[in-house]
Amino acid sequence: MSLTVAVVGGLHGDARKAAVARLLADVPGSVVLHHDLATAAAGTVVRTVRDRTGLLNTGETPLVNDCACCALREDLVPELLRLADDAAVRLAVVELWDSVEPKAMAEVITAGGLTVSSVITAVDPALVLPYLGNGDDLADVGLAAAATDQRTVADTFARQLEYAPVLAVAESPEADDEDRELLAQLHPTARRIPIGHGTPAGPAAPSEAHTCPRSPLARAALAGFDVEAAAAAQHPACALLPVEADDHGVSTLVWHHRRPFHPERLYAALEDLTCAAARSRGRFWLADRPDALLHWDAAGGALCVERAGPWLAALPDAAWELVPPVRRAAAALAWHPEHGDRCNHLVFTSPALDRDGLAHLLDSCLLTDTEYAAGREAWQQLPSAFDTLLEV
Template structure:
């Protein structure tokens, strides 16, 4: 049985797209897990069919959480419907606050199911404000756990960037929305709600390829694009950054864009690849492991072929795969000032190799 995973923070636009699939694809059914009361231990499964009939029931879970819902109810539901043969397509209408990756991987791992497509539906009138929103999911009643501190911007970006199809609501503002979505996810097809999606239902979505495409430690981003006031710029340099100057500039760098992602290299930690993820004013930094050029030759056999291939694309005979590779997308962004600010954080020739007594990023050291 084919599965279409439909995600999106904007519930009304997403529901319209799911209903359109049910109307146009014969022998289809849709399932939605309502997690609005998950804080009280309640999850409801809602099943819809092309006739408009809707059935809702509370599901029994060992623990009321998103991962338990997928494992203990969604997957068994899909497997039962695949076995009975009455439906050719099941549309998984995902809850607003869920990111698609874990659901897609769980579905694709089952040989009885064919994950055909992952579509994210957006309300074009809300896209820019939500990509730049500081709100946490809990502020809108969309959190899925007591300690869920993810932001609206963080979740929406991950929904948009993971999908292979982006569906725009039928309302206006498409040209600006297309420019922003195209720069956030150049790999996705962009269609308008009501368009024929049947061509995407004969495919097979590959979660491994999506993961490789998105992993900041490996990804390559658009060099430069500017369309209808939406800009993306990628900053690549072959010198490390001074840790204190970068720390002092972080707030200004993050404030310039709606979305930032990539990898960076510090003079204080020459062997550690650091990962950058920013969503408006939220910045997350983590260790991405060692640069490949920091590994002994014998250890290279333990590195995945994809990671080696990506590193070799721009290998430098002096610094290997060490480099700055940061991409920023924003609306009305002053790219020249941003690039100048990033360049000001680079270490000078005399600073490279020196001891840094004060390293604000010391917690990420591989050593």
């Protein structure tokens, strides 16, 4: 039977370990491959391979360019290929170290010629809001994957959560309806599978060794995964963003507008907008940069604004053939006769969200009727307030 690979990650360590234990118990012939980046200070990454009975082998790999995550990348595929040569191994569960993000690892595995059957992020619902609100640098809490790692706890957790199509949700006595609703609104398309912290089910009987796995999580781990589709779902031009919702004290505001932002007014409002919600993301355009698709990504009280390439409406027709079909389709669904795919599409999710106040603030940052009527040449003469933020 050919080897498939399930990637299990997440900053919630206890939940991640519970998910991995469930897979070992319920998928015959499964092993877990884990790289411990906590040993990077000593110059190495420690690799372990285990099955449900215990440790099978261990080894070390040196850092690459002072980067523990780079060492993981270089060691991961050779180890998986070695496991693939063992006919007894049916599923390799790659348990990611705390701050390692699943997107990069899934793409490395696929590029190495192996089949990723699932990406699962394990979550404790009671910890979702505290982690989204944690603006600490990973380096300050001992979770940096490289000397140059500038990520925060909040933005790392958000990407881990939103990339995975399957969430393994730990049983948590501290979690309430608001916590579970926040998780549901942050990633409404994810399949949420409950897992426990107790002892997993016993080993399969010999007659069950090659039958279907017994738990929903085990079946999800073998269900299949499309790396290209997962990447497209995260790209700001065609991301599958959350929808409007309001339940159990948690709200999601979807704010969509075709008129561009006035750069100075939006810049002046950034702090208030960033702090208005536990999580916000999306795409937007500025009047003085009509061809630039800008990515909005905020968590933990910090905002990252980046260029995500040009809007399709800014490209010559000949260049469209170079654009992935999923992006062309997304643009066509909401094409505007004047602005094409240019739009502001921002989504804010949080408990106690001031929806009306937030929408009013966003509206106030748009061009006024008079400014809009002045036309694109006049827009491009507006002060470029975002030069420093975009590192022009």
